[in-house]
Amino acid sequence: LCRDAAARAEALGYRTCLLTDRLQCEAREAGRFLSAMAGTHAGKGEKTAYILGGETVVHLTGHGLGGRNQELALAAAEGLAGLEAVVASVGSDGTDGPTDAAGGITDGTTADALAALGISIDKTLADNDAYHALKACGGLIVTGPTGTNVNDITVLLV
Structure with missing residues (x-):
C-alpha cells in the first residue's frame, strides 16, 4: 500500500519519503507530529509526499x-493552519471506527473553517468526535468497503 501510494504521488510530481510502514502510536500525536513536519517543510518550493x-x-x-484516521487528521488541523499542506489518513478496508467514513483529510484552511462553525478542535478531540467535525467542514473521506485490509495509510503533502 505504501509503495503504491508513493508511486501515485511520484506520478503526480511529488518527491516521496516513506517515513514508516509500521506506525503504532496515539492518533492525536501522529497528527500533531505531521503538522509539525508541515511547519518545517511547507512552502520550500519542493512538492513532497511523506507516507506512513x-x-x-x-x-x-x-x-x-469517529475513528483513528479521522482523529489523526483532525489533530493535524490546528498545526496546518495557514500552511500549504494536507494530511489525509484512511483505512485500507474503507472503514474507520464505527462510521461510514474511511478516514479524514485536513489542510491549512480546516482550523479556520471549524472555528467559523463554532467547533473547537480541542473539545472535539476530548470528546472523540472527529467524525462530526470533519463532516461539518467537508473533511471526511468516504470510499465504501474496499474488499481489502492491509494497513492504514497516512499522507502529508507539502
Whole structure:
C-alpha cells in the first residue's frame, strides 16, 4: 500500500519519503507530529509526499463518533493552519471506527473553517468526535468497503 501510494504521488510530481510502514502510536500525536513536519517543510518550493503506513490507536475519553484516521487528521488541523499542506489518513478496508467514513483529510484552511462553525478542535478531540467535525467542514473521506485490509495509510503533502 505504501509503495503504491508513493508511486501515485511520484506520478503526480511529488518527491516521496516513506517515513514508516509500521506506525503504532496515539492518533492525536501522529497528527500533531505531521503538522509539525508541515511547519518545517511547507512552502520550500519542493512538492513532497511523506507516507506512513500502520495503525494508530485512540484512547477514548469522550462519547463522540469517529475513528483513528479521522482523529489523526483532525489533530493535524490546528498545526496546518495557514500552511500549504494536507494530511489525509484512511483505512485500507474503507472503514474507520464505527462510521461510514474511511478516514479524514485536513489542510491549512480546516482550523479556520471549524472555528467559523463554532467547533473547537480541542473539545472535539476530548470528546472523540472527529467524525462530526470533519463532516461539518467537508473533511471526511468516504470510499465504501474496499474488499481489502492491509494497513492504514497516512499522507502529508507539502
